[in-house]
Amino acid sequence: MASYRGAILDVDGTLVRGDDGLPGMDTGIRKLRETGIDLLLCSNNPTNPPEDYVERFAAHDVPIDAEQVLTSALVTAEFLEAEHVGSDLFIVGESYLRDLLRERGFALRDDPDAVDVVVGSIDREFDYETLTKAFWALEDGAAFVGTDPDVTIPAAERLVPGSGAILNAIAGVAGRDPDRVLGKPSREAGAAALDRLGVPADETLVVGDRLDTDIALGDRIGATTVLVHSGVTTPDDLAEATVRPDYVIDSLWEIEAVLAD
Numbered sequence: 001m002a003s004y005r006g007a008i009l010d011v012d013g014t015l016v017r018g019d020d021g022l023p024g025m026d027t028g029i030r031k032l033r034e035t036g037i038d039l040l041l042c043s044n045n046p047t048n049p050p051e052d053y054v055e056r057f058a059a060h061d062v063p064i065d066a067e068q069v070l071t072s073a074l075v076t077a078e079f080l081e082a083e084h085v086g087s088d089l090f091i092v093g094e095s096y097l098r099d100l101l102r103e104r105g106f107a108l109r110d111d112p113d114a115v116d117v118v119v120g121s122i123d124r125e126f127d128y129e130t131l132t133k134a135f136w137a138l139e140d141g142a143a144f145v146g147t148d149p150d151v152t153i154p155a156a157e158r159l160v161p162g163s164g165a166i167l168n169a170i171a172g173v174a175g176r177d178p179d180r181v182l183g184k185p186s187r188e189a190g191a192a193a194l195d196r197l198g199v200p201a202d203e204t205l206v207v208g209d210r211l212d213t214d215i216a217l218g219d220r221i222g223a224t225t226v227l228v229h230s231g232v233t234t235p236d237d238l239a240e241a242t243v244r245p246d247y248v249i250d251s252l253w254e255i256e257a258v259l260a261d
Contacts, residue, residue, distance in 0.1 A: 006199030010208030011043040013231025018156030021060040022230045024253020031256050044148035044183040046073035046121045047094045072148035072183030073097050077104050090137045093121035112137035121147040122163040138174040148183025185216035215245045
């Protein structure tokens with residue numbers, strides 16, 4: 001039997017879909033905790049603070065502390081603090097990301113000629129004017145950072161465009177890819193997750209529904225990876241994948257089989 005002390009769990013598509021808990025989510029989390037495994041929820045959603053996850057899971061009678069939540073917004077903020085301290089930012093993103101970066105001491109500017117970094121993220125009010133300003137800022141030499149690469153994200157009924165769709169639009173008009181894309185599977189996200197867990201990668205499970213973010217993150221840090229079929233990845237996707245999970249289960253409810261192997 002393998003010995004694990006930590007688990008990095010994806011949220012949307014792995015534990016919940018919209019506001020609804022996926023079948024077996026609470027049972028799977030209980031099994032992990034009963035085994036003595038410390039949990040970290042790791043989401044590429046940059047629109048909500050950790051406290052929202054606490055409330056969201058409390059509604060399903062699953063207690064989570066805010067310190068057990070890592071989002072792509074937090075990874076992005078920490079990256080900017082380390083690499084672009086004192087920079088003026090043009091944000092393509094929503095209110096929580098803006099508020100977080102202001103709290104971290106960054107100045108947010110609307111003038112594309114007065115910014116050092118363009119930060120691209122999901123923005124459900126994204127429009128032509130915003131795209132134009134981001135393009136002009138990049139044309140003037142600003143750095144280009146994305147919160148996460150997710151082109152689509154699971155909503156209550158169907159997939160919807162995510163941060164990656166916004167980044168692709170900006171990159172297309174600017175003729176350049178982002179300098180860094182944070183969130184899973186970036187090395188910054190992996191380092192931040194392991195630091196918060198305080199558990200070595202070889203004693204950690206990474207559980208998620210996406211091959212290109214969740215499983216790729218686990219592969220990058222050297223953790224044991226578990227793909228769940230409760231989200232976006234289909235059997236056909238898995239058959240054609242170059243990144244292979246160590247285990248495949250239908251939902252988190254079956255995590256006991258991984259722990260017993």
